[in-house]
Amino acid sequence: MSVRMTELSRFAQRLREADGWRRLFIGLASEAFLVAAMAAAAALAITLAALVGTL
């Protein structure tokens, strides 16, 4: 368990030193945006398919 804590504290220190928190959150937000873009494209495809399918 102490090994685990050491790993976590090193990780936290690296994040603080290298402006890591900002980069981490911007990275997470970018990936969430990618998923939203995929969902939007799928929504368009699903709507078109539903329209064609009911014709």
Place this chain on the structure above:
Amino acid sequence: MILRPTLDDHKVVGVYTGKIVVAFGLLMLLPLGFSVVFAEWDTAADFAVGALVALLLGTVLHLVCRTDGRLARRHGLVTVAVAWITTTIVGTVPLMLSGHYGGFIDAIFDVMSGLTTTGLYLVQDLDHISIGLNTWRFVLTFGGGQGIVVIALTFIFQGAGAIYHLYAGEGKEERLLPNAMHTARAIWIVSLGWLVVGSTLLAVTGWLIGQKPVRAALHGLWMFMGAFSTGGFAPQSYNTIWFHSSVYEALCVVIFVAGSLNFALHWAVMHGQHRELWRNIEVRTFATTLVMLAGGAAWALADTGLYGDSVVLFRKVFYQLASAHTTTGFATIYSRSFVTQWGAGAMLLTTAAMALGASSCSTAGGVKALRVGMVTKAFLAEIRRLISPESVHIRIRYHHIKDQTMSDATARSALTIVVIFLTLYAGVTIAGTLSGYPVAQAAFEGISAASNSGLSCGVLSPSMPAGLKLVYIVAMWLGRMEFVAVLALAGWLWATAKGR
């Protein structure tokens, strides 16, 4: 002539398997801690016994196999395969003691399903199992996703370069950084970042939709682990539909799609290369196939009148298809609804999504988008070659972290794995059909197991034939290992028996 492995070779495999089993035993302290906190003393005793068995076995292996032999590539691959079997067996101890399993095969099935991030389950009375046992299911799937070997690399081993061979054996052949230890830590940094943000958002949402704070926090943590590891376990039998919340569903989609992205891609994005998200061949391939399959499923469902409202149609189709394509296995429809409501067309497209899978070097299973993209490009290049003058030299370029040119060997390698996966899919479908299930259902359930997806159309149950359960167990293992480590183990056993 085949060289027979020496006693020292066997000892190297034994000693590293022992280390991994010890790490696995330490993991059992997590559900043990949860059981103690929530005063579930019977469950705590089950995990104390399980941890003791793992720690004893691991230590004995370590002591008996003590050697100065160095870890080479063949040892690494064999160790991964052997350690996976050993930890699966040891992991059943608390499950068997819990009284929630009909037999040893069922317990083996659930541990293998957890470690391989599949998400199919045979536990009985899931809605009433203890917090400790539920935690163990999610620790298994999260630990399996990150790779039990990577856990061992990060917390047990101390900086040995040859350890990389263990890592490569798990089907994650990509190194983010030159050193395997740093790569393992990089994976944990990405995962921990997502763990903190994802669990918190899910917990807050759960609380806002009416869950009590402690229950919301537990569900937030568990559902995050099930989603980010593309595992598919949920703490209740109704899976995500239990929450009846579009926000909860949307968060799950973001988390499991993120979990299905290549760790090298995560690393690049965290280091400011945001354009990689749009240029990467895996993302482009995955997005294209997801949109096509979701559109196809909507088309198949449109004239059934099942979902009259287009918003509901999108919500149901996108969730199921995204879950299938990322090989997660979360669902917002009942298992039998695939058969009784969706029908053959939509089921077939969902099966195709599971078969294709998501990104390599992620927790996802299946063929993987990188291979699908490469094989497609190679196929298109072949057509261009056919219609071009002989003097024209056609190069196949693609972007994956950097601009790359595909060699014939790379294309051949990708195609080989695709063919092997298709053979496995055919095998599990035939096994299901021979066990008496209709072809479409046998394909859906079998491919779900082999691609480590976890969606079920209702074939899987404790009362299904034991032989088919065993087939699915092996299929989950083969799919997760991408065959390489399993073939290495088979070769090792052959060489031990017949080599000189």
